[in-house]
Amino acid sequence: MGATKRIGILTSGGDCAGLNPVIRAVVHHANGNYGWDVLGICQATNGLMSRPPQAIHLDLNEVDRLLTLGGTMLGTTNKGDPFAFPMGDGTVLDRSNEIIEGYHSLGLDALIGIGGDGSLAILRRLAQQGGMNLVGIPKTIDNDVGLTERSIGFDTAVNIATEALDRLHFTAASHNRVLILEVMGRDAGHIALNAGIAGGADIILIPEIPYKLENVCAQIKKRQDRGKHFCLVMVSEAVCTEGGEQVTQMQQFGECRFGGIGQYIASQIAEYTGAETRVTVLGHLQRGGIPSPGDRLLASAFGVAAVDLIAQEKFDQMVTWQKRQVVSVPIAEAIQNYRNVDPQGTMVKTARGLGICLGD
């Protein structure tokens, strides 16, 4: 098994379902099988920045029920780039060295960082700068990390968004309304496209395919001609019009970021079709939730594989899911290959096959 080690694990960026199962898997394999010390770093890199560093020893008893818990027992944050850390008084400071010192002061042999592409890029920069042995695990409900078919949290988010659409279907049909569901995903339309197909949306708008309002309204009309006087519209938070402008930039809903886009499109539809519209913004409901079995499996496989990478001293690598296998790739490659929806790919073809309007 090789020499005993002390490793750290942290969760970074927005929370999602599956983080706790990763922590559990890492502790089982690293502590339970290899006998290493495992330190859980609190609040992402902020735990390493604190003096003394904030971390807790993790053994099997600590992770006992994590499989079914959403979120992360270690806490996380998506605020505070350590290279330009907001000091609260309006200024920013490069605090990267404090994090690096925190890592070394804890005597860590390696660090498992769980994050999306943004977090992993920052962690890698810290690791390069400070001689930290980093292994990355991709997590994001947006599923936009490159080279891996799936990231942790996506499956649960799609399940929740699908279930929401299932529910809205009843009200839409009962009241002859056009119901709009706005979901997350940042610049990638994966949640909207997948949940839209799975939940039976009639129209799906994603950032990768600029939409024309007239196409959206034509689909509503086409359904009316079939005797269906209701419609389900799935909207990704960063959709843009044909002109290429993001809707978010065009409108003026002030700081009420969520709620704006769906509302904007609802107003457009109401104005041009006369349909009665209602908007639901799924918001934070899609982040949390009991991890789906799919996310538990992925998280478990990633956690175990990340520990094995450390045992083999293969650092600067990220675990990925490819063809039912965990495969490791250089972190740098993964974050250079941002992946959004392929407009020629299988899921877009599937949506078109189902007669779903994508706005183009």
Place this chain on the structure above:
Amino acid sequence: MGATKRIGILTSGGDCAGLNPVIRAVVHHANGNYGWDVLGICQATNGLMSRPPQAIHLDLNEVDRLLTLGGTMLGTTNKGDPFAFPMGDGTVLDRSNEIIEGYHSLGLDALIGIGGDGSLAILRRLAQQGGMNLVGIPKTIDNDVGLTERSIGFDTAVNIATEALDRLHFTAASHNRVLILEVMGRDAGHIALNAGIAGGADIILIPEIPYKLENVCAQIKKRQDRGKHFCLVMVSEAVCTEGGEQVTQMQQFGECRFGGIGQYIASQIAEYTGAETRVTVLGHLQRGGIPSPGDRLLASAFGVAAVDLIAQEKFDQMVTWQKRQVVSVPIAEAIQNYRNVDPQGTMVKTARGLGICLGD
């Protein structure tokens, strides 16, 4: 079994889970057992107002899968008081006689009307005016119909709101945030109070108990002192401050009715505590959904009992649930006994016992 009859059934007001199971139960008992004709009236009273009246024959095959479907196969509407019907050009018209004529032209011996207190009051007025034999079934996610312990749709709505709180808990705890969940209920806080208790809210604000912001903030502070840097706040859509003004009236979010109240409270909390807040508006998600087993049972019991009332020619009655039994009461009494949350009742005591802040 007595002479053969022809009866109508309609669903009125906002949709909710359990309407389809009522329709199913009525058809099974009236058509399957008694051999009566059952006509499903489309789009609430609008179906009787149309010429010809819009209605469909319902037999066992038509209602086969209704048990697990949310919404209503008959359609519904919560627009259009027939005594002051909006004509689309800004004027209103008393169209009550058209509905009454529609009832008689269909040759109906009786009508089962499913609605909340508002719809039932209108239906009763129509029945009194036009000699319609009416039996009422209470449905509303707000659970505010008097004399019945439960109305159709409430159980499912509470389940969905509870599940939402379960999910938000993970994100709140992971990010040390104050998360606010805004739910429906109109002037009654039943959904907020029940789902708030069931979902582990730390603060529950309901219309029946005016809140002071300082109490809300004190609870957040008290939890921080216990080392809990997050908080779950359940807010009913019509909460009001101690002064008695409805928050909805104080704020200026224009026609974006939903979303405003939770956002208003979130801003208040952020301002006075410095906490990071996020708002989720459950919206139409709580209306729809697969009917819960509880709502299916209630709906089935109500549907069967309503048919029996017609068989016994006991009209102008509403079915209620009391002590595990279906009991009928005069519709007039039920709608006079609007029931919101009793500030001295069991659920409020329970909330206080659990250390939940109710704002007072």
Place this chain on the structure above:
Amino acid sequence: MGATKRIGILTSGGDCAGLNPVIRAVVHHANGNYGWDVLGICQATNGLMSRPPQAIHLDLNEVDRLLTLGGTMLGTTNKGDPFAFPMGDGTVLDRSNEIIEGYHSLGLDALIGIGGDGSLAILRRLAQQGGMNLVGIPKTIDNDVGLTERSIGFDTAVNIATEALDRLHFTAASHNRVLILEVMGRDAGHIALNAGIAGGADIILIPEIPYKLENVCAQIKKRQDRGKHFCLVMVSEAVCTEGGEQVTQMQQFGECRFGGIGQYIASQIAEYTGAETRVTVLGHLQRGGIPSPGDRLLASAFGVAAVDLIAQEKFDQMVTWQKRQVVSVPIAEAIQNYRNVDPQGTMVKTARGLGICLGD
């Protein structure tokens, strides 16, 4: 608030969903609000029988996540009547005094006992004999405790059994099969009747209504005549034939208690109708599970009310749910009023109204 107290709490009998939420509510109110010591007794009365007694101090931090956990954190057992305790060598011993001594040696002012009618009867006998101040809380998936409309665990069990029937419906219809679902309930058919109605069973067999095989087969035939070549049969574990013999006593499946009854009826149906049959035994799946919102509410209300009874020194009482209120009754009265399904009651009428065959 009165003098400080030390109270104990134990869970007895088979586990079910809602026990943990009761424990949480008791700790919140007794410890959090009243400031009392709360001791959780391990493994039902066995914890008091051990030397030293096995108990753990419970404060808010210990009960933090109990709301969503099935089972009981204190452990339980349904083996070992303390008045005739099996010593493992085939003999039994009256160990009641050891339990009473355990209670007093812990310095308890009162004990909250959570159990079904059997457990509550034993606890009451111990309390009477040994001067223990007992308050009872009814829990049982069977819902057969008298004077209370609902007991903890029933709602979740009905939900799970309903969901099972929902699932079996698809396979039954796809394969034209008669599918039998066997559920628990002991001598009461509440689970079978409620979940059978909610899940759309075509036939429901319960202990309170002896069945004739010919009636069961006639219902299958009647459906075939309607073009429905499949059937869903819900069977309670202790059903009996018209002659009054329990099916369990007639058959010879040895110690494989569960699985036998449904299988027996399936064989009968296959033999007399030629239908293809399959049996599913729900078994322990209906005990566990995340507590339903309904069970969380009931458990919370009961836990808070039980603590208030102690504060008022009203002992030998059990909390009950009656007309949306918690009401306390003498334990003795509750356990004398065993309640099974009323063959003239609302739910039986509802089943008949829906055209469900009850075997008679």
Place this chain on the structure above:
Amino acid sequence: MGATKRIGILTSGGDCAGLNPVIRAVVHHANGNYGWDVLGICQATNGLMSRPPQAIHLDLNEVDRLLTLGGTMLGTTNKGDPFAFPMGDGTVLDRSNEIIEGYHSLGLDALIGIGGDGSLAILRRLAQQGGMNLVGIPKTIDNDVGLTERSIGFDTAVNIATEALDRLHFTAASHNRVLILEVMGRDAGHIALNAGIAGGADIILIPEIPYKLENVCAQIKKRQDRGKHFCLVMVSEAVCTEGGEQVTQMQQFGECRFGGIGQYIASQIAEYTGAETRVTVLGHLQRGGIPSPGDRLLASAFGVAAVDLIAQEKFDQMVTWQKRQVVSVPIAEAIQNYRNVDPQGTMVKTARGLGICLGD
């Protein structure tokens, strides 16, 4: 779009979740987009064997709500190899030509066959013999069809089995019991392994890894040493001992096929460890259920792609899922590459990393 066509679609073998969404996707693309006639063949190949052939025209209105329905609206059967069809009197008959004639008499240009490897092999033999243009879609909860990462029905089955384990966990922990869950999968352990990992099993027994009872008991003992007096055991229906004999062949439970294996292992464990054991057989619950979002997506993608294969006249092909894409392969290759669990693969490594005992 090419000339108009008439195509048939049938579902064969055991039902599972996702069949209805395939039918829906095929109808949307073939009828809605291409304008072809689509005939749904009833009861698998039996519909083609009947005179006249049993089939129904399918258009958009017919498939409207199929997305959320388990099972198959067309019916299915896993009885009756057409080359040796059981005639009911004990004899068998080659009825393959009747099916082929049925296909041609309906004027079909192509047939989409949805089935597992057994069904697809039979369909292919029929197609080769009778000049039928066949396109295959893999479905099976066992996930053992070669060349495709996923088959329809597997995701839902894993979800249900995982949820069952989640539930049993509570009872196991509350009662200090060893709970055994027996699941399907035939000769492949995919359901048991995936759901066992996702649901937190302590022991997973699959056909691909012969188990030694002493290893199973050692794991139970090891957990007891950690203070965990309960254990969750996931057992696949066709597990075998180290000697290589299938447990199913060793035991004598007669025709009660399901229930036997788990019970056998429970008895072994009870005998050798003294632990209290209970068995749950998941049975048909894992076949049915509302299709998971994952199965709805896969089914939709497969259905659309199968129609495109017909448009391109690429027959004798099966659609597969590979690296987030639908790829077609010769049916013959797929059924020659039966795939069970790779004992050196990622999921087995993951299980070992989590400290799960696999019996070896």
